[in-house]
Amino acid sequence: MVDPLRLGRMLADNTLRHGYPLPVDPQVITGWAAEAGLPQPRPGRPVVFTGALYQLTPYIEALVELVGRFRDPRIPSLGLRLASSLPWSSELLLTLLETPEVARGVRRAWGILGSIARLLREAGMRPAYAWEADLYSGIMLYDLGMDEEFAQQAQRVHKLLRERGVEKVITLDPHTTHALRDLYPRYVDGYGLEVQSYLEVIDPSLISTKGEAGEVTIHDPCLYARKAGVVEQPRRILAARGLRIREPQMSGVNTYCCGGPIEGLAPRLSRRIAETRLSQLERASKTIVTLCPICNANLRAAAGGRGDLRILDLAELVGNA
Amino acid sequence: MFILQVYKLLDDKRFQESITRASNNARHGVSKALKENPWLEELAARIKEVGDQVISNLEHYIDKTITSLQRAGAGAHLARDSREALRIFDDLTPDVDLVVMSKSMAAEEIGLREHLEKRGVEVWETDLGQFLVQLENGKPMHTIAPAIHITRAKARRLLSRLGRDPGSEEPEKLAHAAREFLRGKILSAKTGVTGGNAIAADTGSLVLVENEGNIRLVSGVVEHHIAIVPVDKILPDLRTALDMVLVQSAYAGIFPPTYINVITGPSSTADIEHKRVLGAQGPRRLDVILLDNGRLRASKHPVLKAQLRCVRCGRCQFECPVWEKLANHWGGPVYGGPMGLNWTSIVHDPDLASELSFYCLLCGRCSQVCPVSIPLDDIIRWHRTRVWKEGHSGEN
């Protein structure tokens, strides 16, 4: 169990200092964009904003696992004491987290981000990327109730984007979309960004129908479905690629959480919720499409390496045509 | 430590199975009721409007309800907090030795049963679920279905302890054994305690919904009926009070309810020379304790006031992924789940609510399904903001 107050303070300190909740090398966050050949912002072009979520998810997973390792279920009180005495210095923590597995996770994230860029181009868009402005959205600070710190980060991100002449932003995940579209306007005076998820800006009729045929099910992220109204768009994109969608029990606005948000505080409870969700999904199809890196990580963890399930980000499934 | 309790519950297979079963049944019940009666959704939207109207003018409606109750011949008492509610109760029942109760979360909230037991009064819960909870010395696990965590085997063990072995684990047998025992108690009790699902400000009518029929007995065969009604249950008039209980039972997944009781004052007769005499077959005395306990203050709070329009259907509980694993163990000492956390803040301890708020997923299913559109997850998140403020045990 992680003390939410200490964790929150650490994440907030890092976010306000480095721009990201962990003091990672900015190259980890932005490196994919050079590979994908995205240009610097130009007038009139929308800018892809990752909010660092895809790239940081492997670190978050590793952090949760690290915390878990300090907790032996047979000696809970001792485990808890050890966990709360974790080396919470961010730099030391980061060193512990930088494992080959995390590096692989970052590569995978880069691959997904590159696929999304290709998908956008395929649909006739010419997105740019604002290297120095692609900071963490701060959404976790908002979720933890740290409104002041969240406001600071929101103002900073807004300023950086506006300084680069950005007017239109394309977000890639539900948390960043919700932050920039629904929350930032409440915390930033004169907010002037038009924010849409990549799923919303892609016209499915423009993307090629060649792709992997077959049947999939889709896990709607809570924020897309209930706050951002993004439900039909990913289905249309999947259908355009020739995939048949089997709806799981609880989909659209009734979607069921992957358990992700409490994985740090109550990992076993979080895991149980992920298992419940996974069983709903796999009854619909063994190929599960996710739209958020956190959902993907949680459902994968719940699947525990089962070979009969494929849990793929939408971009992994349709972005490589 | 809360987290250790969480892990114990996760390991309790029976507990997990019974909550899952209860959640699924309730979901099914609600969707059936809404599909067959589409007008209920409209009614719920109206109740939301009416609820807000009462909340923004709560003092006025409390006064009006008190006047109406008195006009109907009932005693009306306003209790500012639990302590005062118990004191009023004691004053009303100086010589009582046996009390029968029907399930009332308000009575749980003020700790009435424990209080009476301490006074040496014999107390029995007459709702089967609540009765089992009483026998196990536990706490109700859901607003409407308190004993969802108790299996039939456990129910049999509990009843056997009373010397009433039902003979088998058949639910029919269990219910029969409980009924026989409780019938005896109800018939010998002079005082019956109920809650109130709604109360009408214009007539002072108390509206009580149930399936078991114990409420009609507890409120009908005793001499003295005492109802403990939270002030947020006030509706402007009898019409909306009835609408509200229909909404409540539909969204609780029990529609139509078997009984809706409307009680306006004590029973009376004027059959002899047209002279009104209090106490015919029903109670001679009716006292209503209106319970404030933080609600009036919450009605002026920019964030918490929305929770006051809650009809206590418990749907947010059944739909909450965390509740589906922990039931009412998460949320506070009496109320649990998403709505429970916010009620805990209003009536018990905002700091506890803030602490527990970190176990919420903020997934928003609760707000999505709430019949009166309470932004439950926003209110829960607001509880988190409190902990970052200096000296957060104050009012902020």
Ligand code: SF4
């Ligand atoms: S908050 Fe809404 S869903 Fe939950 S019990 Fe109250 S009225 Fe029902």
